[in-house]
Amino acid sequence: MTSSLHPDDTARPLPRRRFAQLAALGLAAGTGLLGPAPAAAAAPGDGQPYYDRARTLAGDDPVLLALVRAMDPATVIPDLTAPEPIMLFDDLAMLSVGFVHAMALLTDGGIVLIxxxxxxxxxxxxxxxxxxxxxxxxxxxxxxxxxxxxVDHFxxxxxxxxHYGARVLMAPQDWDLVAExxxxxxxxxxxxxxxGQRLTLGGTTLRLYHTPGHTPGTVSPVFPVRDGAGRHTAxxxxxxxxxxxxxxxxxxxASVRSFRRRMHEARVDVELSNHPVDHGLQRVEELRGRTGGEHPFVIGRRRTDRFMAVMDLMLRGRLADV
Known part of the structure; x- marks a missing residue:
């Protein structure tokens, strides 16, 4: 088994507190490069134009429309029936209790559970x-x-x-959150x-990116998946x-915008979520009945980018409403 953890392509691991200081500076610098969010100039309580733009951008795409509904301030996610375990791809399993999912990436060196x-x-x-x-x-x-x-994730x-000797990984900010x-x-x-850390197991490498916002240490992974002869990036x-x-x-x-750039660089064409906010449970059932043709989770580079654009607009609406 080959297994390795790399904080990035060239640098050595930083001491934890120094890393936190640099991460904070990096976030501030990234925001400066992007410029102030357009929503900052909107009047308080004026988020509706952004929500409307997000719905227009979503069009009739069920994945994007589901995201709009999920991020609407009035939406309450209902309890959902747990689907049976399923292989979403040849090397990726989804294990769910309905409103929250775990993903298991199967490699030739073992399993990475997300x-x-x-x-x-x-x-x-x-x-x-x-x-x-x-x-x-x-x-x-x-x-x-x-x-x-x-807790619904850890x-x-x-x-x-x-029971299995698994090593548990979390961003330092959320280790602090959990400890507190x-x-x-x-x-x-x-x-x-x-x-940006690389986690390599066998011949498979995941990239793990800090995307704070939902919590201070939220992490979003990018990784390869296989569908028959097809190779994709999720x-x-x-x-x-x-x-x-x-x-x-x-x-x-700022996290949405930085991750969107990283997705573009990685040529991401598969969108996944750990909650049913993306028409995912419906697509799971489509996948069970699939006999060929398009894979319901391979939505292409343009739609994955539009997914993040819809999220951007919904957040700008939320910001205008604060």
């Missing part, structure tokens, strides 16, 4: 048997990448660490994710629900 659902019970009763039902061995779980420090991580809140089922602090936005304050919304907006 998120771990809500609790040890979810790990025992959903993740482990789900992998087995799909022909994967839970003993092969090497890493759990936690996209952010909310709840099963310590169970997987205890001390929520139930919090994993013991383990590995920290640097912005993204998974790490935390969708917008925060409530203007400063946090500006941080979130």
């Amino acid at each position: 998120d771990a659902l809500r609790s040890p019970e979810d790990a025992r009763d959903v993740l482990v048997p789900g992998l087995v039902s799909l022909g994967a061995d839970p003993e092969e779980i090497r890493y759990v990448v936690v996209t952010h420090g909310h 709840g099963g991580a310590q169970y997987l660490a205890d 809140a001390r929520p139930e089922h919090a994993p013991a602090q383990d590995l920290e994710i640097a912005d 993204m998974l936005w790490g935390g969708t629900q917008p925060p409530g304050t203007a400063s946090e919304l500006r941080t979130y907006l």
Whole structure:
């Protein structure tokens, strides 16, 4: 098995506090390069024009329309029936309890799990048997990448660490968030994710990007997936629900814009989410009945970019409403 963690292509790991200082400076610099968000000039409570523009941009695209609905301030995500485990791609499984999903990337060096659902019970009763039902061995779980420090994403991580020796990764800001809140089922602090870090297992490399906003340490991965002879690049936005304050919304907006550039550079053509905000459960059922033709999660580079553009507009509306 080949496994490695690289903070970026050239640099050595930074001490944790120094990294946090540089990350803060980098975020401020990135915002300056982009210029002030246009919504900053809007009158308070005047977000509707941005929401309308987002709906217009979405057109009749069910993926983009679902995102508009999910990010509308009036929307409440209902409880949803958990789908059966499914291989979204030849090397990517989705394991879900309905309103939150985990993804398992199967490599020739083991399994990288992206998120771990809500609790040890979810790990025992959903993740482990789900992998087995799909022909994967839970003993092969090497890493759990936690996209952010909310219990519905890290709840099963310590169970997987205890039973299978999995290493748990989270951005330092959210390790701090978890340590301060001390929520139930919090994993013991383990590995920290640097912005742009490469996580390589076997012959597969994920890139892990800091996208703060939903939480201070939200992380969004970019990674390869296979569909028969087809090779694609997937993204998974790490935390969708917008925060409530203007400063946090500006941080979130800067993250959307920086990640959108990184998606373009990586030629991303697959959109994934850890919550059902993207017509994902409906596309799962389309995939179950697929006998050929287009893959419902391969939406192309233009639509993945438009997905982020819709998110940008919805956030600008939220900012105008603060």
